[in-house]
Amino acid sequence: MKAIQDCYPPKYAHCYGCGHGNPAGYQLKSYLQEGITQARFTPGMQYSGGVPGHVYGGMIASLLDCHGTASAAAFASHERGVAMEEQIEPPRFVTASLKVDFKNPTPQGVELLVRGELISVEGRKVRVALSLHANDVVCATGEMLAIELRAGA
Numbered sequence: 001m002k003a004i005q006d007c008y009p010p011k012y013a014h015c016y017g018c019g020h021g022n023p024a025g026y027q028l029k030s031y032l033q034e035g036i037t038q039a040r041f042t043p044g045m046q047y048s049g050g051v052p053g054h055v056y057g058g059m060i061a062s063l064l065d066c067h068g069t070a071s072a073a074a075f076a077s078h079e080r081g082v083a084m085e086e087q088i089e090p091p092r093f094v095t096a097s098l099k100v101d102f103k104n105p106t107p108q109g110v111e112l113l114v115r116g117e118l119i120s121v122e123g124r125k126v127r128v129a130l131s132l133h134a135n136d137v138v139c140a141t142g143e144m145l146a147i148e149l150r151a152g153a
């Protein structure tokens, strides 16, 4: 299955979160399956938080950020009855607002699961509920408002 981010036009390949053309970035890949989006990522040990063995909060927020905008694009496409990979110029979303709740420490050295569920699509505005899991424990939850870029942006 093609990742949502792999459907973006080449000009977005530099994205720190997901760009395949950014060797210093995460190169995150998100997938929409049965109404839920998922991505898996293991942060390097350099993303240590202040407490030894815990992942830095900003890293967690950035995973939710990139996965959330990819989710918004996939959910909006699905609502319009067309898959991401079927479009020459699929919709692109940026984060207008991202709220993160840190529920439990996120352990380092563990593969993290990031999930997204659609809350609503309202014109160019898509709201996504996000969560980040480690070893089946919910470490963070979030809510994003993503806005679709206008044509030509």
Ligand SMILES: CCCCCCCC(=O)SCCNC(=O)CCNC(=O)[C@H](O)C(C)(C)COP(=O)(O)OP(=O)(O)OC[C@H]1O[C@@H](n2cnc3c(N)ncnc32)[C@H](O)[C@@H]1OP(=O)(O)O
Binding pocket: 012, 015, 017, 065, 066, 069, 092, 093, 094, 095, 096, 097, 123, 124, 125, 145, 147, 149, 150
């Ligand atoms: C393309 C590759 C993207 C990769 C994504 C990776 C994830 C990211 O890191 S994105 C980077 C961080 N985000 C940004 O830099 C975005 C900066 N902000 C902007 O560019 C603009 O404010 C933008 C595009 C979000 C909205 O601007 P614009 O297109 O002019 O829309 P605008 O008319 O102001 O707002 C549209 C609607 O959204 C609402 N809205 C906009 N911002 C917010 C907000 N922060 N909170 C609540 N509502 C908002 C407006 O009220 C409006 O609602 P309605 O249609 O009901 O009146």
